[in-house]
């Protein structure tokens with residue numbers, strides 16, 4: 174018997190399902206706990222993209238990242254369409270690929286007309302290999318190596334100059350070449366309420382030029398014929414639910430455009446970064462994609478009118494809100510340990526190596542037993558990973574239906590900063606990932622093998638064991 178809350182919400186995993194109907198693409202993916210196509214089928218199993226999660230695990234193994242194509246496409250379109258609706262100037266959405274960088278994800282967002290923000294040579298290589306147009310790729314980093322900068326210049330992408338060292342190296346490498354396209358990353362000095370580790374816009378941040386250096390930077394850049402400075406950039410942090418910090422940022426950035434004009438710089442691009450939060454639990458209440466885009470556009474237009482400036486090309490670079498809720502991770506339940514009067518641990522076949530966010534940021538997730546979605550949530554259990562680390566806990570006090578070894582547990586909203594931050598701790602092989610759409614599942618990341626684990630290992634002659 175499924176019990177019902179006074180609110181009418183079923184006390185089963187059904188409560189996590191989005192109110193999605195295929196004709197209505199208005200739901201903002203970042204406000205859902207499960208991918209938009211999630212439903213429960215006649216076997217009481219969770220289905221995503223028309224694929225039964227239990228069957229996917231049988232076919233592709235466990236743990237498994239399951240990425241819903243429709244949810245990612247919907248999020249891309251909502252960013253793009255909102256910019257078109259609320260901004261009279263040109264605009265471009267970039268995907269912050271640090272959220273999940275792999276060939277398929279880069280190709281998917283590029284097919285929706287997005288550009289890509291990369292934060293290293295490796296992410297750049299991935300985006301280029303996926304076939305992304307170099308003119309739509311932007312390289313970030315507070316300590317880019319000379320090799321990374323050379324690679325960026327040779328590839329014809331835009332470099333986000335983050336500091337003086339960066340600028341000097343770019344000028345040196347650019348000599349004798351076409352002017353190198355750069356944008357300046359500036360620290361706005363704007364605080365927001367999010368985890369300390371993922372705040373970037375406050376003054377005490379390792380990213381970007383200090384606001385006190387602004388005039389000097391504009392003066393320097395204006396004299397360099399090797400540089401083509403097209404824009405300014407700022408990013409205030411991640412998993413943000415408030416709108417005011419981004420309004421403040423937009424106004425401040427237009428001020429930077431006015432300041433730069435005094436140095437004869439023709440800066441035409443303004444990149445407000447990313448940062449829109451997502452729903453990890455029912456108590457998270459982020460604005461929708463449209464609600465985030467609209468005030469930014471309005472503030473830029475109003476401030477430009479006031480300052481008598483032409484509208485800049487507006488760029489933004491969301492990561493988490495494009496992909497976070499498009500994915501679930503499916504695990505197989507194994508051992509259980511009941512400590513009377515204390516708690517019950519349920520262990521799964523992954524943990525901090527495939528999702529390091531709980532142990533790193535104390536992030537809270539929701540889960541369900543995918544093969545019995547309507548069963549009442551009668552158990553309060555702690556979901557433990559399989560690593561040799563007491564802190565390897567995925568969820569404390571999860572409300573689940575009664576489970577047994579072999580059941581499939583899905584953890585929700587694992588699309589952002591999970592695979593991309595995954596490790597091989599305890600030499601676990603990295604999990605596979607599939608993309609699902611219209612009842613079809615395709616592998617996008619092969620599961621690592623034991624051979625993969627030792628591929629880069631070298632065994633010096635003198636250490637070889639002689640029998």
Ligand SMILES: Cc1ncc(COP(=O)(O)O)c(C=O)c1O
Nearest residue numbers: 269408411412447448491492493
């Ligand atoms: C420079 C930059 N741009 C974009 C992002 C993407 O942020 P989010 O995933 O919160 O949208 C980040 C990460 O915080 C970032 O550091």
Ligand SMILES: N[C@@H](CCCC[NH3+])C(=O)O
Nearest residue numbers: 271371411412530589590
């Ligand atoms: N890795 C962080 C986000 C970092 C954002 C990058 N600047 C997270 O998982 O929440």
